[in-house]
Amino acid sequence: MRRGAKRKTTHKAAEEEPSKNPINEPAPEQPIDEPAPEEPINEPAEENHVEVMKKKKKGKAEPKASNKAADGRKPKRAKVSKPETETEYFEEKRNLEDLWQQVFPVGTEWDQLDMVYQYKWDFSNLEEAFEEGGELYNKKVYLFGCTEPQLVSFQGHAKVTMIPVVVAVVSPFPPSDKIGIKSVQRETEEILPMKQMKMDWVPYIPLEKRESQVERLKKSQIFILSCTQRRAGLKQLKIERVKKYEYCLPYFYHPFQEDETEQSTVVPILFPIDPQPVFCEFDWELDELEEFTDKLIEEEELSADQKEPFKDFVKEKVREAKKANREAREARKKALAEMSEQTKAAYESMKFYKFYPVASPNAPDVSGVKSSFINRYYGKADKIM
Template structure:
């Protein structure tokens, strides 16, 4: 009996020593956690709170921007908080129906070492879409095309602020912000002709407001391209005979081509006068056929142009009111 008792005591002692050994081994061999703080001493992580319209400018398509430049727009962290604040309480665009489209301009950086492509956002305040058309025109293209937006895979779509993106479709219908987007995918460009691709580069948001005269309407200046002569002729102020003799004296025009040149200029003047008459008829007809709701919309329409806010990386050197050949100048630049 005593023998069994001693054996039991030996086993218990050996188990105890094993437990002590394991504890000592862990204490010696486990790596120390240096620099750790107690739970109550840890600093809380800073959480970035998204602003209501933080991604607005990135959702807007930059119309007429060459495909190779579109990616470069997002390499810089442009700051459009001026546009965001315009939609807040008391802001310029708060509680108004607004249509937004993008474009780009090139400006030099502070060191004047390179040109930077900067995004521009244009806001049109209007109870109706300003237009469902796109103009395709550039210096390189002789003709001007006015086509439906959908022909270029563009359309006005509602913008949903970040905090409301879980809302139902019925609530989405109440939103007042519409942005121009393009669903053309880069991968699809490989299957297009060069001319079709270039059309995207030459696109301009189009509008026809019969209550505002275009800069070219009723113009008296004719562009003359009669190789080697390239000039302008103002039929209201320039006398054709004197104008032609001046070119001959400057040796820009051969004397034996004088009569041919004068007839060429006369024809260009006739074409411009016809274009001015047609434009005036078109404007008059559009006013007569327009319902009162559209008349009010066009008369009260406002156009605002937003540049990025200056940052330590890039400061905007110039701000211009000019939007494009169809919209003319913005009412305000911000």
């Protein structure tokens, strides 16, 4: 009995403790689905790396559920530190931020337009003028642009720069519906309707109202001089037509002030002869035609055989200029006689403001080249901003 009991005890112990009998029992194999220690189960497969990174960038990546092991247990996951991502902040656009860019720079050569916008000009002074307490707050304003080439310095280098300028006209009605075309190269001056040059006053829509209905724009207080002529279409135009855009000036006629034409006694002369035309200015009050012509011959600007034709040409130009002056004076008197008191009051209250870009690290400092002169029609601004 004791020997049999002993054998029974030994047999039971062998069943409960199989690890103590390495000879009779093989070593347990590692589960097939369980990863090796040096290769954690949570590491993404190489072919899925791009997909996982895309999910992380979107902030929506979720850990992929791993398959359970054959014994029903879940494999352990290694801890992966999340990469720290910096939050991107975008500067909120100001309501009138693009106002100066929407205003057409009248008279700027087409091939110079890119130079105007090569810098990030700061016209925050124009925006602030429309805020409460500003010069243009709660007023009806008409804006047109122009450019002034000036030698200015930027980042230690001085060069001629096309400086954008915005002129603001405070008026209850459009200051003019015409455009003047005049330059030293052109013999005559033209006053044309704006629409003939594809220009017109249009309401400016602030950024916060870009989705507004058209009917709401009727209450707009800001109007800009816009041009619908596109650079791409210039190839279809004649050279003379293209040049007209370069000589354009916003036209303004003030009935209470004498026009420069009415006061001037100077006539520009462009005498067309070969091989080179004669260009000069003749003042019919100060110059004596005979002496004036002889001096041109002496300076070899005019040949002697062209003396009489030149004198006849000058006389004709003087007659035309005097007639134009007389007609301008009569037109002004008639306009004043027919003008209502309300319109007269509007002209008297008109104000011109000239805005230059303020100093900023992104563009040249133009504070030393500011001028109150607008153009030959508008004269000088009431205030430079």
